[in-house]
Amino acid sequence: xxxPPQPPIYGPPPKSSDSKIVLIVxxxxxxxxxxxxxxxxxxxxxxSGLIDSGSPTTHPIVAITPIEGGTDPNAxxxxxxxVASSSYSLSxxxxxxxxxxxxxxxxxxxxxxxxxxxxxxRTIVRDSDGKLGVGDVxxxxxxxxxxxxxxxxxxxxxxxxxxxxTWSTP
Numbered sequence: 001x002x003x004p005p006q007p008p009i010y011g012p013p014p015k016s017s018d019s020k021i022v023l024i025v026x027x028x029x030x031x032x033x034x035x036x037x038x039x040x041x042x043x044x045x046x047x048s049g050l051i052d053s054g055s056p057t058t059h060p061i062v063a064i065t066p067i068e069g070g071t072d073p074n075a076x077x078x079x080x081x082x083v084a085s086s087s088y089s090l091s092x093x094x095x096x097x098x099x100x101x102x103x104x105x106x107x108x109x110x111x112x113x114x115x116x117x118x119x120x121x122r123t124i125v126r127d128s129d130g131k132l133g134v135g136d137v138x139x140x141x142x143x144x145x146x147x148x149x150x151x152x153x154x155x156x157x158x159x160x161x162x163x164x165x166t167w168s169t170p
Contacts, residue, residue, distance in 0.1 A: 059155045061085035062132065064163045076143035079151060079165055080135065087131040094159070095138070096152040097121055108156060109138075120144065143169050 063083035096106035097117040104117040109125045109132075116122055120142035127136035143149055150166045 059160050059162055060088055062153055062162045064138070064151070064153060064165050066165055066167060067137075076169065077138075077140040077149070077151070077167060079138040079140070081132060081137075082134065084133045087129075087133045089131055090125065090127070092156050093132055093162075094154040094156045095123060096154055097123065097140070098150040098152070099143075099147050101148070101150075106152075106154065146170055 061083060062081060062085070064079045065082045067078040067080055090109045090111060093109060094106050095109050095115065097104045099118075099121075104121055107115045107117075109115065109123075111125055111127050111130050114122050114124050122141045124139050124141075125136060126139065127133065138151065140151065146169060148166065148168050150164055152164045153162045154160065155162055
């Protein structure tokens with residue numbers, strides 16, 4: 001009996017470098033997608049505030065206006081808060097007095113407490129609730145002699161100058 005001829009036997013197909021190229025392309029695409037997701041998360045976190053920069057991004061808005069004649073006849077200067085965007089505790093602010101451009105001192109205000117700046121200058125804050133708000137008053141005493149004065153209200157966290165008032169004594 002005769003058998004039909006057998007088909008030829010072929011070995012495994014030759015190795016192709018095409019499969020390596022496809023693998024490399026897939027890996028590169030995955031890396032690019034993952035990198036773009038990470039960058040997007042970092043940018044979103046920075047914009048939305050999930051990553052804290054360590055310092056406040058905004059400061060309260062406060063306007064202080066001198067009162068002519070004042071409400072205390074013994075005060076050399078009387079300054080009143082006419083605008084306050086938010087009501088923060090007095091302990092979050094600092095006050096500073098300058099005479100002829102020289103800082104006499106700075107301190108954290110406290111309701112009804114006398115703060116000394118140098119030997120003669122004193123200031124006191126009058127408020128009703130321990131928070132700086134519209135209607136609160138700074139009385140400043142002992143500003144003798146002919147000088148240029150400047151009162152600065154600073155944000156205590158970073159010494160940002162929120163508002164300043166300047167005047168002269170004759």
